[in-house]
Amino acid sequence: MKRYQQFEPVLISDFSVSQWEHPEHNHNHYELILIRKGSGKHIVNGNPISYESGMVFLLGPEDCHHFETGEETHFTYIKFTDAYLYRKTGDHQKVIHDLEYLIKSRETHQTGFKLPDDELHTVRLIFNVIVALKDHILYNQDLIWYQLLTLSRILKRNMPELKTSGTQVRNLQAIFCYIHKNIYEPDLLRTRVMANHFNLAADYFGNYFKRNTGTTLRNYIHQYRNTLISHRMTSGKTSLKEIAAEFGLTDASHLMKIIQKK
Incomplete structure (x- = not known):
């Protein structure tokens, strides 16, 4: 399996493709992906997930994945390393905790997020800001960081609550x-x-x-x-x-x- 290596703390990619060209792969970084438009299949750790416009996926280094585009798809990627995640501490601890929990919670990686319309509107705007900053990443690292932390808080509050019902007790x-x-x-x-x-x-x-x-x-x-x-x-x-x-x-x-x- 191919493994992509990223040495920069954070990278931003924004592109459209009709056919996905990358093989199944994993990587040494995290990927937060917004599907701006389009539909198809996202295969994560061998599990096919139907994706559509507005879905968000979060992948960690242990995840292998690739896409099968059903129609032309517009992707926006935020790719960041541990070095970027832990670049700040102190007052940022709580939001770093949010990101850690999202990263470690496997059900978010597997199924992605289907956000309600109001939250999706906000998430799209935040991704727009991040894309606007991508040409000068080194200069804008702090600004991108704060957008990432805001996204983590929105995604965390949209995670399905883990109830202790009879069917889930042994989960x-x-x-x-x-x-x-x-x-x-x-x-x-x-x-x-x-x-x-x-x-x-x-x-x-x-x-x-x-x-x-x-x-x-x-x-x-x-x-x-x-x-x-x-x-x-x-x-x-x-x-x-x-x-x-x-x-x-x-x-x-x-x-x-x-x-x-x-």
């Missing part, structure tokens, strides 16, 4: 999304609290997760949190004290103990 995706959404709130990730949320006994909940994932709930939470912490540390823009506070930890020493724990 691992719902459990994963709960973890990703609450990774900054340690008290909400206790087995007893999570089991209660999904209307299950604590012992059954832990056993169910391990049986279906091959790892313990505690280990999954630990590994996912460490991945996010590693991104913060690699960016060099956040102190250990600030990272600890962001993840609800006592102090920097508590943070280091968690990182070093196997």
Whole structure:
């Protein structure tokens, strides 16, 4: 499978094609895609999804995909790397959390977003601003960044809520999304609290997760949190004290103990 490598922190593409020319591929970056017009199939990780004008897709480095255009399609791409995602911290933490949750929530990657008319109108306008900035990306990186954060907030509030109905209690995706959404709130990730949320006994909940994932709930939470912490540390823009506070930890020493724990 072909893998595209992007070394620039952010790139913007805006183009129309009658026939898609790229083979099935993945990449080392994230892609936020707006279908401005047209229809066809978007094949994501082997799953065909019918697309139409106004749909939005978010893909991560682990996703393989390609398009099959049914009619001429106008695409706008925002392609960004981890370096761009974590370029700012501090007051931007909450919106970075929104992007992290969207990126990790697999159901958004698979099916895309079908936005209500008022939200779609706003999203189209934001994409128009981004396209207008694309010829001078280095100069406009901050402006593009703020548009991206605004898009993430709109997309997050349009995600389907994960209910704890009988048909979804055993849906691992719902459990994963709960973890990703609450990774900054340690008290909400206790087995007893999570089991209660999904209307299950604590012992059954832990056993169910391990049986279906091959790892313990505690280990999954630990590994996912460490991945996010590693991104913060690699960016060099956040102190250990600030990272600890962001993840609800006592102090920097508590943070280091968690990182070093196997």
